[in-house]
Amino acid sequence: QKEVEQNSGPLSVPEGAIASLNCTYSDRGSQSFFWYRQYSGKSPELIMFIYSNGDKEDGRFTAQLNKASQYVSLLIRDSQPSDSATYLCAGYSSASKIIFGSGTRLSIRP
Amino acid sequence: SQTIHQWPATLVQPVGSPLSLECTVEGTSNPNLYWYRQAAGRGLQLLFYSVGIGQISSEVPQNLSASRPQDRQFILSSKKLLLSDSGFYLCAWSPGPLHEQYFGPGTRLTVT
Numbered sequence: 001q002k003e004v005e006q007n008s009g010p011l012s013v014p015e016g017a018i019a020s021l022n023c024t025y026s027d028r029g030s031q032s033f034f035w036y037r038q039y040s041g042k043s044p045e046l047i048m049f050i051y052s053n054g055d056k057e058d059g060r061f062t063a064q065l066n067k068a069s070q071y072v073s074l075l076i077r078d079s080q081p082s083d084s085a086t087y088l089c090a091g092y093s094s095a096s097k098i099i100f101g102s103g104t105r106l107s108i109r110p
Numbered sequence: 111s112q113t114i115h116q117w118p119a120t121l122v123q124p125v126g127s128p129l130s131l132e133c134t135v136e137g138t139s140n141p142n143l144y145w146y147r148q149a150a151g152r153g154l155q156l157l158f159y160s161v162g163i164g165q166i167s168s169e170v171p172q173n174l175s176a177s178r179p180q181d182r183q184f185i186l187s188s189k190k191l192l193l194s195d196s197g198f199y200l201c202a203w204s205p206g207p208l209h210e211q212y213f214g215p216g217t218r219l220t221v222t
Contacts, residue, residue, distance in 0.1 A: 032208045043200055043213040044154075088154070092208050102153035 003027075006089050006101035015110050019076040021087050023101055026070070029094025033065055033072045036088040038103065044088055048074060079108045112137035116201050116214040123221055129174075129188040131217050133201030136182065141203040143184040144211060145176055148198040160184060161207075196221045 003026045013019040021035075032051050036044035048063040050056045050072070056063045062075040072091070076083055089101040113136045123129060135141050145157040156169045158176035166176050173192060177185045184201055198218050202211040 032210075034210055036213075043198075043216045046210050046212060049210045090211075096207050098156070098211065100154040 004089055004091055004099045004101040006087075006104045008102060009105040010107050011104055012107045012109055013079050015079060015081060015108055017079055019079045019083065019106055019108070021074040021076075021089075021104050021106065023072045023074075023089030024070055025072070025091050025099075027091075027093045027099075028067075028070065030070075030091045033063070033089070033091040035061075035063060035072075035074045036090065037083075038086045038088060040085075076106075081108050081110060084108045112203070112212065114201060114203055114212060114214040116199075116217055118217060119215065120218045121220070123191050123219065125193055125221055126190050129186070129191055129195070129219070131186040131199055131201075131219075133184040133186075133214055134182055135203045138182070138203070138205065140181060142206060142209075143178060144202040144204070145184065145186050146200040146202065146213075148200060150197070154200070158186070191221045193221050195219065 006023050035048040037047050038044045048061050050063040050065045053065055053067050060077045064073045072089055084107050086103040086105045088103045090098055092098050115134050117132055142161050144159045146154045147157055148154050158166055158168055160166050160178045163178055163181055174188050196219055198216050200216045201214040204211045
């Protein structure tokens with residue numbers, strides 16, 4: 001069973017700090033990784049995608065991919081209360097099937 | 111720009127009744143389309159995906175079915191709902207294989 005695993009949290013971070021969300025995957029052939037943000041009662045919203053090893057930055061968000069260690073991370077700088085949500089990690093397996101993690105709940109405390 | 115619509119937004123149905131949920135995408139052609147279900151506090155479960163008109167792949171055997179009568183229309187159906195069918199149903203599209211997926215607003219289904 002190919003898996004994408006995330007710590008369910010909740011992860012509590014003070015406002016203005018860096019939130020670090022992590023995800024590991026079991027299929028070494030996986031490629032194309034994604035981070036989604038899901039507010040309670042709403043649908044997931046794509047915030048970042050990363051295909052290559054290394055870092056990818058977009059505003060306050062940085063996605064990091066390390067294929068050798070099979071992990072993907074998302075850093076949120078200058079965390080705001082509006083960043084409080086569940087963050088889903090997803091990746092395509094070597095069989096081209098997308099697999100979602102169960103999500104990490106992030107809480108930004110004022 | 112592309113837009114994805116789902117309706118209805120909420121639905122309360124008795125056990126044994128039929129179901130039809132609709133999803134349409136605007137602003138793109140030949141998208142890959144997906145149906146997911148998310149139970150309360152749980153992750154996303156892929157139910158069906160389609161790479162073209164009339165082409166449906168089922169991921170989980172159950173009492174649900176899907177159809178794609180037009181390029182940008184995806185329908186989720188059931189002849190008889192079960193209590194376990196309750197959940198948040200999400201439609202998504204992607205430009206192609208291995209690409210990012212974009213989700214619609216979802217339909218919250220409660221089977222009573």
